[in-house]
Amino acid sequence: MRWKTLDDMEMGGKTVLVRVDINVPVQDGRVSDDTRIQRIVPTIRDILAKGGKPVLLAHFGRPKGKPVPEMSLRVTLPALEAALGRPVTFVETPSRAGLDALPADAVVLVENTRFTPMEEANDPQMAQFLAGLGDIYCNDAFSAAHRAHASTEGVARLLPSCAGRLMAAELAALEAALGRPTRPVVAVVGGAKISTKLDLLANLTRKVDQLIIGGGMANTFLAAQGHGVGTSLCEHDLAET
Numbered sequence: 001m002r003w004k005t006l007d008d009m010e011m012g013g014k015t016v017l018v019r020v021d022i023n024v025p026v027q028d029g030r031v032s033d034d035t036r037i038q039r040i041v042p043t044i045r046d047i048l049a050k051g052g053k054p055v056l057l058a059h060f061g062r063p064k065g066k067p068v069p070e071m072s073l074r075v076t077l078p079a080l081e082a083a084l085g086r087p088v089t090f091v092e093t094p095s096r097a098g099l100d101a102l103p104a105d106a107v108v109l110v111e112n113t114r115f116t117p118m119e120e121a122n123d124p125q126m127a128q129f130l131a132g133l134g135d136i137y138c139n140d141a142f143s144a145a146h147r148a149h150a151s152t153e154g155v156a157r158l159l160p161s162c163a164g165r166l167m168a169a170e171l172a173a174l175e176a177a178l179g180r181p182t183r184p185v186v187a188v189v190g191g192a193k194i195s196t197k198l199d200l201l202a203n204l205t206r207k208v209d210q211l212i213i214g215g216g217m218a219n220t221f222l223a224a225q226g227h228g229v230g231t232s233l234c235e236h237d238l239a240e241t
Contacts, residue, residue, distance in 0.1 A: 003171060004162040006043065009136055011052030015099055017134035018043065018164060019057045019151050021141040022076050031079040041083050043140045043164035048105055055099060055108040055134060057151045059144070065117030073112050080109065096133050113151045120149055127154025140164025142171075146200055178207050190215030195235055 020040045025032045040056075047054045061071040073090070080088045089102060092111045099108060113119045118126035127150045131137075137159040139145060144152055145167070163171060177185060187208040191197060194217045204211055213221055216233040223229050224239040 003168070005168045006046050006050065006138065006162055006164065009050075009138075009160065009162050011047060011050040011136060013104070014052050014135035015096075015133065016047050016052040016054050016136045016138055017057055017130060017155065017159070018047065018054050018138045019141045019144070019155075020164075021143045022056075022058045022073070022080070023060055023144075024076060024079070026075055029075060031076055034079045034083060037076065037079050037083050039166050040140055040164070043138065043166060044084060044107060046165065047138070048107070051104070052136070053099070053102070053104060053106055053108070055094070055110060057110055057113055057130065058141070059114045059119070059151075060112045061114075063112060063114050065114065065120065067112075067115045071112055071114075073109060077109065080107075094133055099133060113149070118150060120147075122148050122150050122154045124154065126150040127158060130155040131158035134159060137161040138164045140166045142167050147196060184209040186210045186212060188212045188214060190217065192216040192233060193235060194220045194238060198241070 219229045219234040
């Protein structure tokens, strides 16, 4: 499998929309684990080195399509700036004119993409709006790539697109594990909800020798088997599935 990476793109003087996953844990108003932020640093630095202006698109929490002050991405700014060693400009309502007015080497973080229902609905109008903000689209959010949202799937159809460093590494690992693997192959899948991963799991069952379910998803399987899960996170409506 061949996919385009940052090395395939000419970025000099261009605005690069970068979908990242910085849905990090926060405690007492501060990021308590910056692992996801640290993992996107190579992509951002490489875009800057190639003369591009990275504009970060990300979600935070589950605001259900409306602005929720407690789920603003502004809380991640200090950790982002510390990881990059440079200022990051936070923009609540982006415009192409506003982005163009910023210095060529600016790093920009746009407010939570899920503050509108158009994001999770993969609304073409939102995808068009996002595409109008940049010249190139780079997806570096592997952990959000299974969702067809405006900032993951919709905009990718409208701009020259590539995988970021983290995404490329994850895709290469998947290809090595599932393309021509050395058996036995075991897949470990976690997460909160199984409803968003049904197609993924069905695909994996045809490719792996063992499938281990962890995280909150495991509760749904346990409940379907008749085990009590109390008040733990569980999608009881999927028991039959």
